[in-house]
Amino acid sequence: MNEAMHPLPGVARQPEDARPPRRTRGRPPARLRRAEEKNWLGEGEGINLTLTFLRAKRDETQRRTRRPAVDLAIPKARIIPSTPKAP
Incomplete structure (x- = not known):
């Protein structure tokens, strides 16, 4: 994709060498090795x-899966005594 085909007008594409290739995207150890090889300090x-x-x-x-679960029980409805109405 060149500049003319970029989805945002006026935005220049990065050169192919400046971006990680597709085969390393999603694989951090491979991306880290490539960043170190290319001396991309920020990427690494x-x-x-x-x-x-x-x-x-x-x-x-x-660590959370090793802790026992706390039983909070099911809340019970409170019964509020009715107050006598004034005459």
Whole structure:
């Protein structure tokens, strides 16, 4: 896709070398290796940050599954005594 075919007018496409190729999209370790090879510091930092976040999220999920569930019971309806009406 060239500049003329870009969906937003006036926006230039990045050169092919500046973007990760399709075969590495969605595969963080492969993207990280490519970013290091191409010396894309921001890309590598972003991937590392994402991986750190995902590992922390996984650890938190595993930790929560080991904790016993708390039984909060089903709430019961309160019966409010009726007050006598004034004459």
